[in-house]
Amino acid sequence: MxxxxxxxxxxxxxxxxxxxxxxxxxxxxxxxxxxxxxxxxxxxxxxxxxxxxxxxxxxxxxxxxxxxxxxxxxxxxxxxxxxxxxxxxxxDAFTYSYLVHGLSAQGRTRNARELFDEMRGKGLLPTEPACNAFVSALAVAGEVDEAEGIMWELAKAGRVVDDITSRAVVEEFARAGKREDADRVVRELEEKGIVSSREGQALLSSIHDDHDDNLNVDDRGRNTW
Incomplete structure (x- = not known):
């Protein structure tokens, strides 16, 4: 050719x-x-x-x-x-999503946030895998308040994080000693229809039954790109 x-x-x-x-x-x-x-x-x-x-x-x-x-x-x-x-x-949205996902996987949340803000400023939405990776990375990095804010922002825009990611946010609140915030997030997840009442109760039970030092959100398999 x-x-x-x-x-x-x-x-x-x-x-x-x-x-x-x-x-x-x-x-x-x-x-x-x-x-x-x-x-x-x-x-x-x-x-x-x-x-x-x-x-x-x-x-x-x-x-x-x-x-x-x-x-x-x-x-x-x-x-x-x-x-x-x-x-x-x-x-386009895929370009940004690949970068946000990869940076999140490396724990480079500041760089991921810069690109996330840039794409949102253009009216672009990240893919679901990128959303999950970004919110999870923020939570695990101790930026759980920001992770929660991004989670609700994405939900409002039509991107709902998966169960693993929402659980990471709840567990990191509990790990930080913010049990009231953890309970509140679960209630809001239920109210928004993201988790069922049964799922919410199971999540709360697992958090309250575990000691903080036994909580672990690092050994989860991540979803695909």
Whole structure:
């Protein structure tokens, strides 16, 4: 395709996007495998540019996602900051979501918050996995009041965090000795229909039955990207 004089069979941005996605799908959540395949994706991306094929947001998002999933966030941020000035592409909700998710996974809540605020300022909503990762990271980092605020903001916008994440918020309030706040959050979760009355009672019982030093929100499996 590359050497053909006929422009019809030449690869397009869509062709490269398909290749990038296929390569990264082999990682299956393994950060090291993802990064190994990112070398191939980066080489293909350079080839794409050399052939004069302009990338679009969707193609650049695959790069951002690949670097973020392999926890090489500085590389992901580099691509993000090049999108507008270098390639004329506007970051979308997926771009921001991959970054917020990855930064949250690294515990870089301040950077995640900056990007979260930026995307919300544009009227964009993060994906559900990004919401869960961000709220959970804030709670575990001891920023539980902020985690609660973000949780309600997202719920109002139509993004409801999962049971693992809401439980993390409640448990971190309890861990901090704020049992009244923990009880209040559970009641609000019930009132908003996010958890059933039975689920809320089970959550409260588990908190009140456990000692603070036995509470653990760090060993949970996270949801996918």
């Amino acid at each position: 590359r050497g053909s004089a006929d422009p019809a069979p030449r690869p397009s941005a869509d062709s490269y996007h398909t290749l990038f996605t296929a390569l990264l799908s082999r990682g299956r959540g393994d950060t090291m495998v993802h990064y190994m395949y990112m070398d191939n994706v980066s080489a293909l991306f350079r080839q794409m540019l050399e052939e004069g094929i302009p990338p679009d947001t969707r193609t650049l998002n695959v790069l951002v996602r690949g670097y973020a999933q392999s926890l090489h966030l500085n590389d992901a941020l580099r691509v993000f900051h090049q999108m507008r000035p270098l390639y004329g592409c506007e970051p």
